[in-house]
Amino acid sequence: MAKRGAYSRKRLTVAKTLKEFIEEEIAKRKMSARQFADFIDVAPSTIAVYLSKTDSEPSLSFLRKLAKKTNTPLTMIITIAFPDVAGEITTVPPDLL
Numbered sequence: 735m736a737k738r739g740a741y742s743r744k745r746l747t748v749a750k751t752l753k754e755f756i757e758e759e760i761a762k763r764k765m766s767a768r769q770f771a772d773f774i775d776v777a778p779s780t781i782a783v784y785l786s787k788t789d790s791e792p793s794l795s796f797l798r799k800l801a802k803k804t805n806t807p808l809t810m811i812i813t814i815a816f817p818d819v820a821g822e823i824t825t826v827p828p829d830l831l
Contacts, residue, residue, distance in 0.1 A: 752815045753788050756781065759804050774803040791815075 750758075760770045767785060771778040776796060783790050792815050801808040812819075 750814060751788055752784055752792065755811075755814050756784055756800075774799045 756770070760767060763770065763773070765773065767781045768778045771781040776799060780796060784792065797811045797815055798808060800806070801811040804811075
């Protein structure tokens with residue numbers, strides 16, 4: 735039997751915003767927003783922006799860090815951040831991972 739990752743199938747079916755995803759990850763880790771920013775290696779103001787403004791467009795660099803530290807596929811993070819392009823995502827080139 736293949737080893738399953740930490741990313742559950744149930745979680746893949748939950749539609750959410752980037753703000754909701756970040757809030758869930760902060761709560762899951764029992765961290766403050768500042769601690770979570772340190773955890774994913776971004777400025778606290780970056781997390782504050784995504785927690786307060788749902789229309790802010792995140793950078794690919796931020797999404798890559800978020801995906802890596804939360805053990806979430808980058809394609810899923812991109813789908814959450816940009817739901818209007820979700821159907822266009824098929825693969826992510828290895829050099830982006």
